[in-house]
Structures are given as structure tokens and as C-alpha cells.
Amino acid sequence: RKEVEQDPGPFNVPEGATVAFNCTYSNSASQSFFWYRQDCRKEPKLLMSVYSSGNEDGRFTAQLNRASQYISLLIRDSKLSDSATYLCVVKSDPGRRALTFGSGTRLQVQP
Amino acid sequence: ETGVTQSPTHLIKTRGQQVTLRCSSQSGHNTVSWYQQALGQGPQFIFQYYREEENGRGNFPPRFSGLQFPNYSSELNVNALELDDSALYLCASSGGGSGSSGEQFFGPGTRLTVL
Numbered sequence: 001r002k003e004v005e006q007d008p009g010p011f012n013v014p015e016g017a018t019v020a021f022n023c024t025y026s027n028s029a030s031q032s033f034f035w036y037r038q039d040c041r042k043e044p045k046l047l048m049s050v051y052s053s054g055n056e057d058g059r060f061t062a063q064l065n066r067a068s069q070y071i072s073l074l075i076r077d078s079k080l081s082d083s084a085t086y087l088c089v090v091k092s093d094p095g096r097r098a099l100t101f102g103s104g105t106r107l108q109v110q111p
Numbered sequence: 112e113t114g115v116t117q118s119p120t121h122l123i124k125t126r127g128q129q130v131t132l133r134c135s136s137q138s139g140h141n142t143v144s145w146y147q148q149a150l151g152q153g154p155q156f157i158f159q160y161y162r163e164e165e166n167g168r169g170n171f172p173p174r175f176s177g178l179q180f181p182n183y184s185s186e187l188n189v190n191a192l193e194l195d196d197s198a199l200y201l202c203a204s205s206g207g208g209s210g211s212s213g214e215q216f217f218g219p220g221t222r223l224t225v226l
Contacts, residue, residue, distance in 0.1 A: 004153075034214070043201060043217035044154065087153050098144060098167055099203075099215060101153030 003027055006088050006102035014110055017078045021105045023071040023088030032091040033064055035073050037084045038104065044087055047073075078109045114138060115204050115218035123224045124192050132187045132221045134202030142166070142206065143185040144215060145177060148199040160185055189223075197225045 006023045013019045025033075033050035048055065050062040050071055061074040071088055088102040114137040124130050136143050142161045146154035156169035160179035174190040183204075189196055199222050203215035 008151075043219050045217070046214050049214075098156035098159060098169060099154075100156065101146075103151070103153045 001026055002102070003100050004088055004090050004102035006105045008103055008105060010106040010108050012108045012110060013078055015078055015080060017109075018074065018076045019078055019107060020075075021073045021086055021088075021107075023073075023102055025069050025071065025088075025090045025100075027090065027092045027100075028069060030069075030090045030092045033062075033071050034089040034091070034099075035060075035062060035071075036087040036089050036101070038087055039084050044101075047086070075107075078107075080109050080111060083107055083109045115202060115216050117200075117202050117218040117221050119221060120219065121222045121224075123226065125226050126192055126194060128192050128225075129188065129190045130192060130223060132189075132200050132202075132223070133184065134186070134204075134218055135184045136202075136204035137216050140204035140206050140216070141183050142204065143179055143183065144203045144205070145185070145187045146201040146203065147171070147196075148201055148220070149195075150198075154201055157187065192225045194225050197223060199223075 004025050035047040036044040037047045038044040048057050050064045054063045059076045063072045085104040085106045087104045090100045116135045118133045144159040145157040148154040157171050158168040159166045163179045176188045179185045199220045201220045202218045205215045
């Protein structure tokens with residue numbers, strides 16, 4: 001079983017739609033959680049951190065459920081520029097020095 | 112732009128050869144992590160260097176090795192290349208020994224093709 005699992009998609013949605021991505025992680029000792037965005041043939045970039053209380057950044061809302069070991073990302077009012085792969089990322093402390101990435105969920109927003 | 116640079120951008124090698132990839136970290140960052148990203152997969156952690164010492168290693172064989180220099184730039188060396196080593200190699204820099212905030216800043220990557 002992979003440490004971080006995501007639905008690979010693709011999710012094809014029209015502009016203006018709301019779309020949600022889910023992610024599960026297996027290491028209950030994981031301490032930090034993130035969503036990264038990766039455009040085609042580019043490097044990953046941090047989209048947002050995910051906090052236990054949930055957090056919002058403009059059209060993006062991230063939620064964490066530690067009991068279920070589940071992370072989500074909600075994108076409202078999708079834009080064409082949101083088309084990308086969204087990577088669920090976990091950092092397990094103490095001891096682990098690395099980010100553990102899911103395989104990513106591909107989003108295609110269509111006009 | 113993150114300020115993290117990598118060279119070369121693309122590389123073609125044949126099986127059995129050796130390769131060295133280079134990374135310059137963002138100014139002020141003392142930690143460099145290397146990741147391998149195969150097509151359709153997320154990045155997989157290879158190892159991390161903090162102040163010139165290896166600071167954690169993923170599930171990669173010893174033929175993957177690295178260095179960090181006093182200016183915090185880093186090299187990834189891969190010996191005895193195999194076809195499965197074909198991937199995008201990403202370097203990420205961060206400010207603390209464990210990347211305390213979790214955010215790592217990625218370079219554009221080196222795309223390695225092994226024939």
C-alpha cells in the first residue's frame with residue numbers, strides 16, 4: 001500500500017465548477033500536510049498547507065481529518081488556469097526528513 | 112521563480128554509464144533534497160543534505176550518491192545507469208535541517224533519459 005494515495009483522475013470540469021480532491025495517508029505519525037500543484041513538465045509548487053482546523057486561501061479550501069487519515073482540497077469557481085496536477089504531500093516527523101508525495105490528481109478545466 | 116537552479120536541463124545516457132546532476136539552492140537555504148519523478152508518478156525522495164552531511168535517505172540503492180558543498184549547492188551522482196533510472200530529477204531547497212515548515216522550493220528539474 002502506498003503511503004499517500006490519491007485518485008489519479010483526470011477530473012474534467014467546466015469553468016466555474018466546484019471540484020474536490022481527496023487523499024488518504026497511511027502513517028498515523030504524520031505531522032504536516034500540504035497540497036502542491038504541478039503544471040505539465042514543470043516543478044511542483046506549494047499551493048497550501050493543510051491545518052487540522054481547516055484553512056482557506058481564496059477559492060481553495062483544505063481540510064484534514066486525522067482520525068480518518070484523510071486530506072481534501074476543494075476548488076471553487078474553477079478557472080482554466082487551475083488545470084494542473086495536484087499533489088497531496090505528507091511530512092512525517094520526527095525522524096523523517098522527506099516529503100512523501102501522492103501520485104497526483106490531474107485536473108482539466110474546460111471552457 | 113524559486114531561485115533554485117539545476118543543470119543540465121536534459122541528458123541522454125546509455126545503460127551502465129554514470130551521471131552527475133547539479134543543483135544550486137535558494138539563497139539562505141542550507142538544506143537540499145533530491146527527488147526522482149517517473150512519468151505519471153509523484154516525486155520519490157532520494158536523500159537530503161544538511162550542512163554538507165546526508166540527513167536522511169529514501170529507498171534507493173547505493174549507486175545513488177550525493178554531495179553538498181560549503182555554499183550549499185549539491186550534486187546527485189548515479190552510477191551504473193539502468194533503463195528505469197529515466198525520470199525527472201528534482202532538487203528542492205529549504206531553510207532547516209528537517210525542512211521545519213515543510214515547504215520545499217523545487218528547481219525546474221533535470222530530465223534524464225537512459226537508452
